[in-house]
Amino acid sequence: MTRAPEDDVRIITYQTTHQAMAAEEVLHDAAVAFEVVPAPEEVSAGCGLAHRLREKDLDAAVAALQDAGAEYDRVVVPTGSYRRDENRFGQGRMVE
Numbered sequence: 001m002t003r004a005p006e007d008d009v010r011i012i013t014y015q016t017t018h019q020a021m022a023a024e025e026v027l028h029d030a031a032v033a034f035e036v037v038p039a040p041e042e043v044s045a046g047c048g049l050a051h052r053l054r055e056k057d058l059d060a061a062v063a064a065l066q067d068a069g070a071e072y073d074r075v076v077v078p079t080g081s082y083r084r085d086e087n088r089f090g091q092g093r094m095v096e
Contacts, residue, residue, distance in 0.1 A: 010058045012065075013039045013073040015046030023051065023070045030064035032057050043076050 014020040020036075027034050032053065039050040053061055058075065065072055 008055050009078055010053055010055050011037065011040065011076045011078055012051045012053070012061065013043060013046070013076065014049060015071070015073050017047050017049060019071045019073075020047050020049040020051070022068075023065055023072055026064050026068040026070045027051060027053075027061055030060065032061045032064060034061070040076060040078060043074065046073055 012023070014023065024034075024036065034051045034053040034057070037050050037052045039046075039048050051061075062075070064070075
């Protein structure tokens with residue numbers, strides 16, 4: 001994945017490494033462009049892995065994960081300070 005500007009990035013976090021690995025397979029099969037990155041410490045109490053993708057690919061990624069029954073923790077926007085996200089994908093926190 002080519003590096004996108006940070007305001008165009010979303011990160012999907014996971015509670016377990018197993019969830020992250022299963023999600024990686026689902027995203028790959030769905031042809032969603034992503035990269036594996038360390039999970040942001042501020043928002044991850046579980047697994048240390050996360051998937052970084054462009055905002056334009058988020059709907060397709062979440063739909064693929066939900067269709068496959070793959071679990072994920074939350075979707076975050078990496079920026080500065082912390083606030084609660086009114087996230088359309090369920091539990092989530094936004095980093096601002």
